[in-house]
Amino acid sequence: MFEPPFDSAEIEELVLRFSAVMAKEATDISDLGGNPTDDEVAETLQETRGDLSRAEITQEIESMNDEQKDALVALFWIGRGDAEPEEWEETKLLARQQHDGLVSHYLLGQPEVGEFLTEGLEKMLEYGVE
Template identity: 85%
Template sequence: MIDISAVSGPRVILKAIEQEIPMAALPFNDTRIEELVLRFNAVMAKEGTDISDLGGNASDDEVAVTLQETGGDLSRDEITQEIESMNDEQKDALVALFWIGRGDAEPEAWEQTKALARQQHEGLVSRYLLGQPEAGEFLTAGLEKMVEYGVD
């Protein structure tokens, strides 16, 4: 069993590398998955643009708050592009990692979970994951569970 108590979030990958845990079952570059989780967290922290009070001060009408999504926001588009540029094996693994993190599957069933993810592909994987609350947290939790399990 790996001690990951001092490690949180995507840094668990680096801890796994330091402890020489084989990560071959995860077809991700450590930097790539870490950046993806950070992007998910940034997008999930945002709210939809809500401009319901048009009778306020004219100087601030129609101005979006910093953490609101706007039409020109690239974060969601960047995640979509990143995920859809992955090969099928990586997309399957990403969905499986999400499911494991959410508690729908266990690391012991990694191969079966990836196969189920492949069977369930309907539409864009990015759309599925972006539609899930706390996607970044579940990906991180799934990764932590896989490292605890000692993937090979």
């Protein structure tokens, strides 16, 4: 059975935060020019040096214990279709074994991280929660 080290609401909140970070792109326009009113929209979608959202989500994930980090990666993999819900324990173990570097950097490097975490959670909840 699926026994998560965090509740569904925590994952849903994390997915929202991932979505906010992933919606942004690197600043690539040095002079927006044109209409200052229109420029504000482009600026909100670009990541700036003082933007804390990426640092905050990194800190949040890295402050999790190892079991939570392994479960997060396992949920991501299950949502992406790399593993099945029945393989929960094995997938968490594989996540621990393949851990190389920061889990937050791994997840932030995945373009559809929020969608796959949501899908993984849905699959696991369908499978059953203890």
